[in-house]
Structure formats: structure tokens, C-alpha cells
Amino acid sequence: MRIRQGESIAVGPGKIALLEAIQVHGSISAAARSLGMSYRRAWLLIEELNKALNSPATSSEQGGQRGGGSLLTPVGAEIIRLYRAIERDAYQACADDIGTLTSLLKGA
Known part of the structure; x- marks a missing residue:
């Protein structure tokens, strides 16, 4: 599912x-690495x-001894x-149709 705002995807699976x-990781860089x-x-x-968003989904700390990091705000959570x-x-509402569609795929 993707929610668009104008031409861009405001919220989607990525x-x-x-x-x-x-x-999980507490930083954008570690999160990025974990996702390749x-x-x-x-x-x-x-x-x-x-x-x-009206309010940000993340907040970041700059530098410091531990190199900073990012946390989810309540909005992000x-x-x-x-x-x-x-x-x-x-998924629950469409389970039958998903099953039928899946049966059309190779190897199903």
C-alpha cells in the first residue's frame, strides 16, 4: 500500500x-545498512x-561521544x-482473492 501526497509517495512499504x-537500530545509517x-x-x-507530515516521524541527535543517532517520535511509531x-x-479482507491470484503464479 502506498499513500501519495501530490506526485510523491508520502508513506509506503519502503x-x-x-x-x-x-x-531497532537507533540510527539512519545502521538502519540503511540493515536494509542494504x-x-x-x-x-x-x-x-x-x-x-x-505535520510533525516529524524521527528526531536526530548530532555527533557526541556515540556519534548521534535517530529515534522515532510518537508520530513515527x-x-x-x-x-x-x-x-x-x-490482507484479511482480500485473503480469498489473494489465494486465487497466488494460484495463478508459477510454482504455486
Whole structure:
């Protein structure tokens, strides 16, 4: 599922996976590495997401002894929760059709 804002994707599976990775790893760079993504790409995705929101999904600390990091804000945690709930509900509502579609795939 993707939610668009104008021409860009405000929320989609890639941004949700990145938010979840930030939640686990505590930094954009570690999250990006865990997803096999460049830091620049991850940073641009977070920047795009935060610009689309009324309040940011992440907060970052600069430098310091531990090199800074990023945390989810309550908004970021709520975005993940809502997205995963919608995804779960949609899958349940469409389970029969998904099964039929899957049966059309090779190796099914």
C-alpha cells in the first residue's frame, strides 16, 4: 500500500521498513545498512516523509561521544502501527482473492 501526497509517495512499504529499522537500530545509517540501502537514500526517504507530515516521524541527535543517532517520535511509531494495521486488515479482507491470484503464479 502506498499513500501519495501530490506526485510523491508520502508513506509506503519502503518508508515503513526504514522506520522500523530506525526503531531497532537507533540510527539512519545502521538502519540503511540493515536494509542494504545507501545512507543517502535512507536520509532522502526520511526527509521526504518528514516534509509530508505535520510533525516529524524521527528526531536526530548530532555527533557526541556515540556519534548521534535517530529515534522515532510518537508520530513515527503511530505511522508504523497504523500502516501495519491497515495492511493486516486489507490482507484479511482480500485473503480469498489473494489465494486465487497466488494460484495463478508459477510454482504455486
